[in-house]
Amino acid sequence: MxxxxxxxxxxxxxxxxxxxxxxxxxxxxxxxxxxxxxxxxxxxxxxxxxxxxxxxxxxxxxxxxxxxxxxxxxxxxxxxxxxxxxxxxxxxxxxxxxxSSSISRTVAECALLLSLACMRRVAYWSHQMHDQGGWKNGTTVTQSLFDRRIGIHGFGAVAKALLPLLRPFTDKISTYTEGVPEEVFEAYGVRQEKDLEKLFSENDVVIEAEALTPEREKIVGEKLLGLIPKGGSFVNVARGALVDEEALLAIAERGDIQVGLDVYTIEPLPEDHAFRGCRNIVLLPHLGGPSxxxxxxxxxxxxxxxxxxxxxxxxxxxxxxxxxxxxx
Amino acid sequence: MxxxxxxxxxxxxxxxxxxxxxxxxxxxxxxxxxxxxxxxxxxxxxxxxxxxxxxxxxxxxxxxxxxxxxxxxxxxxxxxxxxxxxxxxxxxxxxxxxxSSSISRTVAECALLLSLACMRRVAYWSHQMHDQGGWKNGTTVTQSLFDRRIGIHGFGAVAKALLPLLRPFTDKISTYTEGVPEEVFEAYGVRQEKDLEKLFSENDVVIEAEALTPEREKIVGEKLLGLIPKGGSFVNVARGALVDEEALLAIAERGDIQVGLDVYTIEPLPEDHAFRGCRNIVLLPHLGGPSxxxxxxxxxxxxxxxxxxxxxxxxxxxxxxxxxxxxx
Incomplete structure (x- = not known):
């Protein structure tokens, strides 16, 4: 070493x-x-x-x-x-x-940070406050995690480590993954959504924590992202390639949802990548875990x-x- | 209305x-x-x-x-x-x-967000990622709240609402305020520090949640801020006037500590305020509570x-x- x-x-x-x-x-x-x-x-x-x-x-x-x-x-x-x-x-x-999973809790912590940062629009406000002389006005909208419906895609070590961090905010936590016996969800006190569509359509915040397999490349595309309710958030601390980044950018640019990303299909994120500058996306340079x-x-x-x-x-x-x- | x-x-x-x-x-x-x-x-x-x-x-x-x-x-x-x-x-x-205290939990949520944002240097990375084409390198330092010593100045409704949000990360939570009977701290399972100096010197993250009184104006000055261990963080979700902002800026600019602020002595924060542009400070426009x-x-x-x-x-x-x- x-x-x-x-x-x-x-x-x-x-x-x-x-x-x-x-x-x-x-x-x-x-x-x-x-x-x-x-x-x-x-x-x-x-x-x-x-x-x-x-x-x-x-x-x-x-x-x-x-x-x-x-x-x-x-x-x-x-x-x-x-x-x-x-x-x-x-x-x-x-x-x-x-x-292996010894670092999962720090990745879960990063997912919580990105979720909270989406709710309060930290990328936007950081830019406004630091570079634009900005301040809130009477129509500024902010959101809280309290009582929100949170859906986690995947139920590995990161998802499990997320549960105790999210529980003080809400008990409306559901998940979707394949091949995990029902007893496991019950033991952790989470609900398995019927399918991936439900996971995206029935939650205010969707956190991507699924393992990347060849079949899951770009599994989160235009259709799923479009199911997230307006004003919702999408956070990815798993792998960038799970997501169709062009579709994600389009929906973020429209302001339909807030986005928090720690991972990208290509890392380091190219200097001219269109994510850069879109203030509805909180961007971190793959700092998830471990600190x-x-x-x-x-x-x-x-x-x-x-x-x-x-x-x-x-x-x-x-x-x-x-x-x-x-x-x- | x-x-x-x-x-x-x-x-x-x-x-x-x-x-x-x-x-x-x-x-x-x-x-x-x-x-x-x-x-x-x-x-x-x-x-x-x-x-x-x-x-x-x-x-x-x-x-x-x-x-x-x-x-x-x-x-x-x-x-x-x-x-x-x-x-x-x-x-x-x-x-x-x-x-009154019905909104305290959203202010506490904002304090948690700012604490996590300090640990991962979100103001710095937001600027780097969005505007500078940046990416981490081999010497990038990030921090986690897990197992950290957290000191809360004040023990009102916001401080109390912070406890359940912090507990999944650490049990090393202490506080300092005057006039609260010892039994109250015991009932909430927190430790009262001997004095304000100890609160600042013995914790990695200090969260300002004290009520503003005339005697407390600028109570957090150069001396107290200088006691926070190098690499520590200072977060304010209470009132800007509790803090000597010039002293805070100086220590943040040196990079000795990371800072997270939702409140300022003068609000709206003046357009030419020197906090703006200092990337060791996460700045929010008084969004604490309620969302x-x-x-x-x-x-x-x-x-x-x-x-x-x-x-x-x-x-x-x-x-x-x-x-x-x-x-x-």
């Missing part, structure tokens, strides 16, 4: 705890490695466990067959393992974990998995081929 | 309920009155109860002595009664109520008070001279 990664993930006594868990171990500054020196290092140390961060150089496809045959477990502290681990290694049985100060949650999740691994117990949320293929 | 006020406060069946409660009554469009025709109308009808809104013309000081001696109760649906009711009328025993869609809460509060008044029971939260003098 890089020094900055060590300092933000492994805060307080976490670096010591990590060293103890995987002793004997070697701490390497990932930024001091070239791809060549990295391969040399793997050969020389032939580790059983690799704890890695964003700056760790990629593992070659022949890591387990030739370079470091002892490698059994890659504990990747951030999220996107694709850059680090080629698919073949997982096929060959390499155990890989990442921050810098909560990287420690990802570290705690990794430490717990390392503990399990060392005790020959199953780790939580390993990267299966299915998860790998769906990740970005 | 004006037609717009009737349509936003007295939604659904509330106008009918009101008419029933105070029958026989006369509904007058406040915007159709001149100050002269208003006085004529008061003389002619000599009402016992007046239900009023922002657009209602002021009551003359001699309303009860000469113009409309029967007037016993002014049920003002919005907040600031000073424009409508001269102090003398309250001295003479006129009963006056306003929306347009929650004006119904103020109406419900008024209806309940009219019910109590008609049943010769004490109304809730009448405007005493003390409250009147402290109001804006």
């Amino acid at each position: 890089s020094q900055l990664e060590i300092e933000t993930f492994l805060v307080e006594d976490r670096l010591e705890a990590l060293k103890e868990l995987i002793a004997p171990c070697r701490v390497v500054d990932a930024e001091s490695c070239t791809e060549e020196s990295w391969v040399e290092l793997l050969k020389e140390t032939n580790p059983r466990i690799l704890v890695a961060g964003w700056k760790t150089k990629p593992l070659p496809a022949n890591t387990r067959t030739e370079i470091a045959p002892a490698l059994d477990y890659v504990c990747y502290m951030p999220g996107s393992v694709r850059k680090l681990v080629p698919r073949e290694l997982i096929e060959q049985g390499l155990l890989v974990t990442n921050w 810098t100060d909560r990287r420690r949650d990802a570290a705690d999740h990794s430490l717990e998995n390392l503990r399990l691994f060392q005790n020959n117990q199953p780790v939580t949320e390993p990267i299966t081929l299915d998860v790998y293929d769906r990740s970005t | 004006s037609q717009l006020e009737i349509e936003t406060f007295l939604v659904e069946d509330r106008l009918e309920a009101l008419k029933e409660l105070i029958a026989p009554c006369r509904v007058v469009d406040a915007e159709s009155c001149t100050e002269e025709s208003w006085v004529e109308l008061l003389k002619e009808t000599n009402p016992r109860i007046l239900v009023a809104g922002w657009k209602t013309k002021p009551l003359p000081a001699n309303t009860r002595t000469e113009i409309a001696p029967a007037l016993d109760y002014v049920c003002y649906m919005p907040g600031s009664v000073r424009k409508l009711v001269p102090r003398e009328l309250i001295e003479q025993g006129l009963l006056v109520t306003n929306w 347009t869609d929650r004006r119904r809460d103020a109406a419900d509060h008024s209806l309940e008070n009219l019910r109590l008044f008609q049943n010769n029971q004490p109304v809730t939260e009448p405007i005493t001279l003390d409250v009147y003098d402290r109001s804006t």
